[in-house]
Amino acid sequence: MEGQPEVQPRNKEQLDCERECAEDEWKSWQRGQVRNTLHLVSAVAQWILLLACLIYLGIDLLQPSTPQRDEMPWTHIRYQGKSIKGVAMNLTAEVGSIQIRNGSIVIPCDGLYLVSLNSSIYLEEDLKLTLEKMPKLPSNVLWAQTIQSRDDAVNLTTVLFLFREDNIILCADSNATIKDLSLSLVLLRASEDLCRS
Known part of the structure; x- marks a missing residue:
């Protein structure tokens, strides 16, 4: 067959090396995704806690003041x-x-x-x-x-x-x-x- 490039069979070592590199990249990408997910969950939890504190303080400030018992006669x-x-x-x-x-x-x-x-x-x-x-x-x-x-x-x-x-x-x-x-x-x-x- 003329005009077609020769396809050389890849040896087993080269395929194993490429597979390992691809697996390492995949694992690295997954670790990065897990780390990003943990950061996101942590940030959301902090914002929810901050919002809860602000709501608590706001409710306390908005409550009408009760008459104090120590009002001077x-x-x-x-x-x-x-x-x-x-x-x-x-x-x-x-x-x-x-x-x-x-x-x-x-x-x-x-x-x-x-x-x-x-x-x-x-x-x-x-x-x-x-x-x-x-x-x-x-x-x-x-x-x-x-x-x-x-x-x-x-x-x-x-x-x-x-x-x-x-x-x-x-x-x-x-x-x-x-x-x-x-x-x-x-x-x-x-x-x-x-x-x-």
Whole structure:
């Protein structure tokens, strides 16, 4: 047969060598595929874990805040009227969580309280204004101010340590016209965990 190239039979060694090379390439390709698959599975697992953490944090942030039990008790009182000698003023709370009972402020728990008192007073005679604990004893006076001019203002800002179940009253020792009296009481620091509301 003329014109056809001669085909030489390949020897067995050459075929074995080519087969081994092809098998090595195939095994190397498979190892690479397994490695790539493991990397992909690991990356997907990390992303799922990150997404779960973000969802957990997002749900926690989106939940409405619950009212805290340690909200500080306070009250704000406004009073206008005539003071009567030796009689406690009939206080009523305008806003706040501290109770007013029979015209006196009921202290809900032991602690330091910020007390602020402002008022304009029109006098008929000299007046002594006192903040007292009940029962009314000389030793129970928390604060006192004598007012002498005819048209005077009272300004008090102080911190007092008050005890639970104390009843605080405001008294005048003479007749006067009280205008725009503002009394605020705020618990700054409680000495116990529980406060009566």
